Amino acid sequence: MSDILCVTNRSLCRGDFLEKIGQIGDARPKAIILREKELEKIEYEDLAREFIKVCEAHGTKPVLHSYPEVARRLGADALHMPLPGLREMAESDRLAFGILGASCHSVEDALEAEMLGCTYITAGHVFETDCKKGLEPRGIDFLRSVCDVSGIPVYAIGGIGPENIAEVRAAGASGACLMSGFMQTGNVKGFMKALEI
Template sequence: MFKVICVTQMYAAENFFTQLEKICAAGIDRVILREKTLTEADYKALAKRVIKICGKYNTPLSLHTFTETAKRLDCKAIHLSYADFTAGKGEGFETVGVSVHSLNEAISAERSGASYITAGHIFPTDCKKNLPPRGTDFLREICETVHIPVYAIGGITPENAPLVKTAGASGVCLMSGLMKAREPGDIIGKIKNC
């Protein structure tokens, strides 16, 4: 089954918690709480509320970067940058996702025990305005090489999601597309059924 993961962006949602609840209620496959601008204390306070929302809908949740906070909150899943992962910060977690930006990183992440990887950015996106997208050929090469789930990230829409699926991805990660959507369930449904 083609999966859809929500990567959060607080600034993109008028009411973050209401929007996240709508996303979880719509059947998102996982939430990655990625809020890079917060201090660890602020992230921990946010994570406590997000854990409750995800728990209400049985939505798997990965915390991001702050491994000590994740352990203190008994969160068994973490998502890390490739650098943090190779530094051993994923130890002790049941599920470890890793962001990769090259085939070599993907191979290394798999060999070192990553549960899944996110590969990007695939299409043009406002998050990476000055960087050219890596495209579906890049994604296809990774999907054909590694044997763990690969999720495409960067500029994913219901219109281009079929290209990502054809390239072999297990699913996609969406940020602002879901956090800003009036009806996130429509987007999730279209992508899952592409």
């Protein structure tokens, strides 16, 4: 099974967004996280409904982001949360998801996310990336330190591509999250193949 998570960003997407999701699904990542932070809850729910259908049609795990009540309403069993949002969720709400992830930026974040019931975390940003322009990347040593303390899978995020994914795996990460590479490529399967070498 793939060790790649795709994170969406419609503003970076070349071409039709749902068509792109289908192409990514056909490339068989571990999952696709519907991030889309700029959408209000109602708009997000409308998009999520279509997103789930496309993911299921292409045999890929859909993961919703930031809105637990939307995920529950749509029957999704996978949710990714920013850590502050995860802290605010009731334990019963956290337990409602078979797959629960959180975005972590320190060893302390990683330990807290695990304590709060996460089944995986993302850790970053590891390398320089346009998404975090001007912000110093945390680097491979940071990633290694998170992987060393975490009892759950750690997926590196931030500036990862075919040229550096081997470093991420060597640091102990369970895999990597990628956004712009998937959103902008005209050859999703080729891009995925380059990541899996």
